[in-house]
Amino acid sequence: xxxxxxxxxxxxxxxxxxxxxxxxxxxxxxxxxxxxxxxxxxxxxxxxxxxxxxxxxxxxxxxxxxxxxxxxxxxxxxxxxxxxxxxxxxxxxxxxxxxxxxxxxxxxxxxxxxxxxxxxxxxxxxxxxxxxxxxxxxxxxxxxxxxxxxxxxxxxxxxxxxxxxxxxxxxxxxxxxxxxxxxxxxxxxxxxxxxxxxxxxxxxxxxxxxxxxxxxxxxxxxxx
Amino acid sequence: xxxxxxxxxxxxxxxxxxxxxxxxxxxxxxxxxxxxxxxxxxxxxxxxxxxxxxxxxxxxxxxxxxxxxxxxxxxxxxxxxxxxxxxxxxxxxxxxxxxxxxxxxxxxxxxxxxxxxxxxxxxxxxxxxxxxxxxxxxxxxxxxxxxxxxxxxxxxxxxxxxxxxxxxxxxxxxxxxxxxxxxxxxxxxxxxxxxxxxxxxxxxxxxxxxxxxxxxxxxxxxxxxxxxxxxxxxxx
Amino acid sequence: xxxxxxxxxxxxxxxxxxxxxxxxxxxxxxxxxxxxxxxxxxxxxxxxxxxxxxxxxxxxxxxxxxxxxxxxxxxxxxxxxxxxxxxxxxxxxxxxxxxxxxxxxxxxxxxxxxxxxxxxxxxxxxxxxxxxxxxxxxxxxxxxxxxxxxxxxxxxxxxxxxxxxxxxxxxxxxxxxxxxxxxxxxxxxxxxxxxxxxxxxxxxxxx
Numbered sequence: 001x002x003x004x005x006x007x008x009x010x011x012x013x014x015x016x017x018x019x020x021x022x023x024x025x026x027x028x029x030x031x032x033x034x035x036x037x038x039x040x041x042x043x044x045x046x047x048x049x050x051x052x053x054x055x056x057x058x059x060x061x062x063x064x065x066x067x068x069x070x071x072x073x074x075x076x077x078x079x080x081x082x083x084x085x086x087x088x089x090x091x092x093x094x095x096x097x098x099x100x101x102x103x104x105x106x107x108x109x110x111x112x113x114x115x116x117x118x119x120x121x122x123x124x125x126x127x128x129x130x131x132x133x134x135x136x137x138x139x140x141x142x143x144x145x146x147x148x149x150x151x152x153x154x155x156x157x158x159x160x161x162x163x164x165x166x167x168x169x170x171x172x173x174x175x176x177x178x179x180x181x182x183x184x185x186x187x188x189x190x191x192x193x194x195x196x197x198x199x200x201x202x203x204x205x206x207x208x209x210x211x212x213x214x215x216x217x218x219x220x221x222x223x224x
Numbered sequence: 225x226x227x228x229x230x231x232x233x234x235x236x237x238x239x240x241x242x243x244x245x246x247x248x249x250x251x252x253x254x255x256x257x258x259x260x261x262x263x264x265x266x267x268x269x270x271x272x273x274x275x276x277x278x279x280x281x282x283x284x285x286x287x288x289x290x291x292x293x294x295x296x297x298x299x300x301x302x303x304x305x306x307x308x309x310x311x312x313x314x315x316x317x318x319x320x321x322x323x324x325x326x327x328x329x330x331x332x333x334x335x336x337x338x339x340x341x342x343x344x345x346x347x348x349x350x351x352x353x354x355x356x357x358x359x360x361x362x363x364x365x366x367x368x369x370x371x372x373x374x375x376x377x378x379x380x381x382x383x384x385x386x387x388x389x390x391x392x393x394x395x396x397x398x399x400x401x402x403x404x405x406x407x408x409x410x411x412x413x414x415x416x417x418x419x420x421x422x423x424x425x426x427x428x429x430x431x432x433x434x435x436x437x438x439x440x441x442x443x444x445x446x447x448x449x450x451x452x453x454x455x456x457x458x459x460x
Numbered sequence: 461x462x463x464x465x466x467x468x469x470x471x472x473x474x475x476x477x478x479x480x481x482x483x484x485x486x487x488x489x490x491x492x493x494x495x496x497x498x499x500x501x502x503x504x505x506x507x508x509x510x511x512x513x514x515x516x517x518x519x520x521x522x523x524x525x526x527x528x529x530x531x532x533x534x535x536x537x538x539x540x541x542x543x544x545x546x547x548x549x550x551x552x553x554x555x556x557x558x559x560x561x562x563x564x565x566x567x568x569x570x571x572x573x574x575x576x577x578x579x580x581x582x583x584x585x586x587x588x589x590x591x592x593x594x595x596x597x598x599x600x601x602x603x604x605x606x607x608x609x610x611x612x613x614x615x616x617x618x619x620x621x622x623x624x625x626x627x628x629x630x631x632x633x634x635x636x637x638x639x640x641x642x643x644x645x646x647x648x649x650x651x652x653x654x655x656x657x658x659x660x661x662x663x664x665x666x667x
């Protein structure tokens with residue numbers, strides 16, 4: 001069975017599981033909201049300052065939320081050893097990883113898109129005029145987050161202290177994404193035509209590098 | 225692919241006396257060069273001499289982290305635990321070197337610029353690299369089974385190493401957009417300074433090699449003790 | 461075939477290697493004289509495994525679980541296959557219920573339904589009798605006998621004597637990763653089974 005099709009089947013299963021309970025989605029949304037509110041206490045959200053600090057803290061909130069939301073990805077497969085069931089099936093082991101990466105990407109993107117209007121209201125920023133550019137940055141950044149996050153979730157699931165370990169591994173590696181996404185978002189909010197080619201290309205490179213790395217070495221994590 | 229237990233202890237030392245002497249000489253020469261022979265920098269004075277070891281440590285730390293990458297890839301391809309030993313040894317030595325970088329940075333900055341730290345491109349990148357590989361080492365302590373530990377560290381090691389150029393570029397480009405006071409060479413380096421810098425680098429490379437070899441040996445012995453212990457407990 | 465031996469003798473490892481879940485540290489696995497490592501995906505289509513854990517998702521219904529795995533095994537008409545698979549294990553009336561609500565015995569049966577989805581030629585079972593009451597064990601023994609009669613090769617690891625061993629035709633005892641006794645293709649497996657059970661009970665009463 002082709003890798004893409006198998007990944008698709010797994011993606012469908014992950015989506016079905018998540019949308020049935022919606023517990024992960026709901027919890028993550030609330031968590032990001034809390035972070036955004038708390039951050040607002042640390043500086044005075046006047047229009048000017050919001051535009052300078054806002055995107056940074058938004059992305060920071062996404063990263064924190066991501067590193068928590070990605071935990072269950074492989075932990076769920078441990079309760080009944082369903083990971084073994086997946087590995088028994090005649091599919092390319094990478095499709096397991098790919099299906100989960102796609103699912104995590106969609107969840108995270110959904111959380112981010114739902115939070116954009118909230119952010120716009122709380123920090124008095126106009127996002128509608130620059131929505132397409134914002135979405136581009138969101139998508140590129142989230143691909144990086146989902147890719148590395150899913151791989152590291154597989155790593156952490158085999159270690160102790162996994163709740164602490166996943167953020168510990170993920171956040172340093174994603175620092176470049178934080179910088180690039182924040183800068184790109186700031187630029188776009190300041191002036192819609194100012195979509196930084198450098199940062200966009202950088203994000204694309206980041207995504208390509210780590211997708212390739214995940215493809216090449218990811219399956220070693222699934223072996224016994 | 226379990227570690228083969230050697231029935232006879234390997235009594236050869238990890239490092240030979242001549243190599244230690246050589247590195248010691250290099251270090252002595254480098255120290256002399258940095259502290260005495262190199263011309264005193266006009267604006268910064270004596271404290272600038274720390275720069276030689278600051279930069280040399282960074283470069284050697286780099287090489288160490290590249291070796292983590294090599295070890296990680298080699299392990300995944302061959303499944304031979306010795307590559308994992310190389311990876312952990314290189315990671316620890318690399319972290320040690322970057323610790324030196326992070327300590328010498330402020331020591332240099334305070335007297336000259338009056339501030340302990342500045343988030344300039346190089347220092348920030350060094351800090352992030354340090355954090356990255358400390359995470360690598362922490363990951364290792366949290367996985368008990370040797371094969372599994374080697375596998376997960378190898379994957380993370382590869383990701384971390386691939387991240388290095390991305391970290392440097394993103395921070396550098398960010399800094400060009402938002403300039404800040406730079407802790408760094410005020411201007412071009414005098415040729416004598418270059419020679420001293422290269423000599424310091426050679427010295428730190430020598431120290432790096434010795435330390436990695438010692439640490440590698442330690443890991444090999446630990447691995448053998450573990451295998452031995454497992455064998456004994458299995459017989460009960 | 462029954463695999464016997466005390467805990468840690470390598471039964472689970474052997475089963476996992478046969479299922480292509482682990483790699484042997486030495487040697488190779490052959491199926492119909494072909495090296496399994498080279499045709500892993502093909503081999504997996506013909507092998508079913510029932511493990512220590514149930515290998516099904518708690519958060520999906522019985523039917524959804526089977527449809528999911530049917531798709532992964534590239535079976536035609538997954539929905540129909542899933543429904544068909546539930547009947548023989550007596551779970552057809554619980555098809556739309558979450559596996560989370562199932563009892564231990566029912567989950568065991570789910571696991572078996574899952575393993576049999578693709579009509580495997582080789583069925584591997586890791587201590588399937590554990591956690592089943594005597595009635596369940598008898599049902600399992602009968603099911604295995606039926607499967608065996610229809611041409612399926614069954615390799616099962618067991619501990620102690622139980623109802624599932626009724627139709628065992630060959631017994632192999634492992635210790636420390638090596639075969640110590642094999643009743644062979646034509647021999648009487650009961651000797652090996654009894655001997656192994658006695659040893660196991662003896663060890664248990666010692667510790």
